[in-house]
Amino acid sequence: MEKSEIFEKMTEICRDVFEEESLVVTESMTAADIKNWDSLTHLTLVNELETTFKVAFTIDEVTGSKSLGELLNALMKHISEK
């Protein structure tokens, strides 16, 4: 799966989880940039990504990924290792 394709899917998931239909996301975005991104929606986002792409993040990836780009990189890594 191409990175752009994954990011597109990830954008959809972010719009759903952060409940903002027209949300435009970039890799550099962090919780500071998105209104509904708190510790709980972070976990929901992680779960949605895991379920959609059938991967499991490590605890370091869950806590350590502060930006969407970091989550994307972790995701890419797991997908490539499958």
Next chain:
Amino acid sequence: MYSFRELQKARSINIDGKETRLAVLGNCATQFFSEALEGFGKLTGLNLSVYDADYNQIDEQLLNPSSEVFSFEPDQILLWLCTEILYEEYLDREFSERSHFAESYIQKLEHYWECIKRYSNASIVQLNFTEIDDKALGQYSCKVDATFVYQIRKLNFLFQESASKNSRVYPVDALAVQIDLGRDVYFNAPLYYNAKVPVAINALPFLGRAVIDVLKSIMGRIKKCLILDLDNTLWGGVIGDDGLAGIEIGALGKGHVFSNLQRWIKQLKEYGIILAVCSKNEEDIAKEPFSKHKEMILSLSDISVFVANWNDKATNIKLIQESLNIGMDSIVFLDDNPFERNLIREKFPDIEVPELPKDPSTWLGFLQRENYFDTVSYTKFGSDRTKFYQAEIERKKLGQTFETIDDYLKSLGMIGEARHFEPFWYSRIAQLTQRSNQFNLRTVRYNEDEIQRIAEDRHYITLYYTLRDKFGDHGLVSVVILEKIANDELFVDTWLMSCRVLKRGMEEFVINHMVQTASDYGFETISSEYLSTTKNQMVKDIYETMGFSRMSDHTFRLNISSFQKLKTYIQEEHKNGEK
């Protein structure tokens, strides 16, 4: 199954009807769980509001009568003590104390229940304990009482024992959910260590469903009847074509599948589920396996209504439903044929129609997982129900031979008896308040505990009524709770009646007796109320019919001195020394 996000989104759905308030307390982070519960409740049609106490606030909330949880005035308080935290508490104890862990923990739980009882009327919804096995002594742990696996299993056992003696407590079998999903699906380690959430997000809908099943039962949404197809459902093959020797039932091969299905169904009957048969067959041929096949588990005496003919099944199911006088939504219909299933779903959307998998050997597991028969009460009276309905059919046959209904009612030789609530009947009375939907004027649900409290409270006059006739004993058929709201005035808090005895003069008998009792106690007025639900329309005018004056759309009043005794053919039982 719904996804967690679907449940989260469903929280904003508006549901009409009586609000149910649930407070959630846990030793872990319960916020996701509470969201899942609220969403699942809404999607099930419950007007559910959930209050989520913060992480690990059980002691603070339950020891303080004016805490947020008690101020929320919950109908139910849910307690979730997750095993993961228990395990850490267990390991933090001195080695020598660990073999007492389960016993001391059950005391802690009972203490919480006592606090709830003291400060609130809420029911207690208690999750049991998922098992984790740390293999400290390998599998040998099973026989060493100090090990965690030994203690957690013991704790579940002690919980069952203690809950069985406490009518306020409703168990949620979280352990069964974990067994069903498997530990790896149920538990997500990063989530637990990150956020103290001991259940994987994708497992929350399953745990949520288990809780909602209990809430539905508390609210009286329970199944009462299982309607069964015969050919290729209760046995393999077609009795009309294959004959008695050709159908598959019994110990051999595929017959074993149907035998075990029948064993399970027979057990449901023993716990009070009414069994009915609805089959496209000649009646005598359809009955043949029941009376002649040596390996059949179910017998004709287990079946309350047996309908076998060539009419369409919708017509026959309507017939069964009417003769049992129960709601469509309390029926489960079991049929291997997708055509029949779709027909019934189409005609009666309220009936539960399991979408049986293709392979009959998987049906039993499927039906058990779907958990159709959750309930909140069980009394030994349930199993007699089959006899009631069979006698009922005899009564109907007799009824057809009389010219007028009065002649028929006279011929039944009915004897009614009224008594104040007694401990022996508390559980049955509570069960009736939970199960009666149609002839129920205010549909107030009580648990056994509350019934006891009311029975012992001098502000109430409690009455239950039994009825018998020449065909048999109907048992307890009506319940009345009168509240003293003024020196001279009673209010009918509860009046419910079993629909089995409708239109036989029992309504009149109860009112006559109720008024006489009120008068004996020196009251002058009885006020009453009808609270409308989708199911109790049949009694919306009953107070007026019985001689009460309508004060408003739903309130009524009776001046005792002007009451004219109502006509009934039911004789009152006179006990020695009692009036």
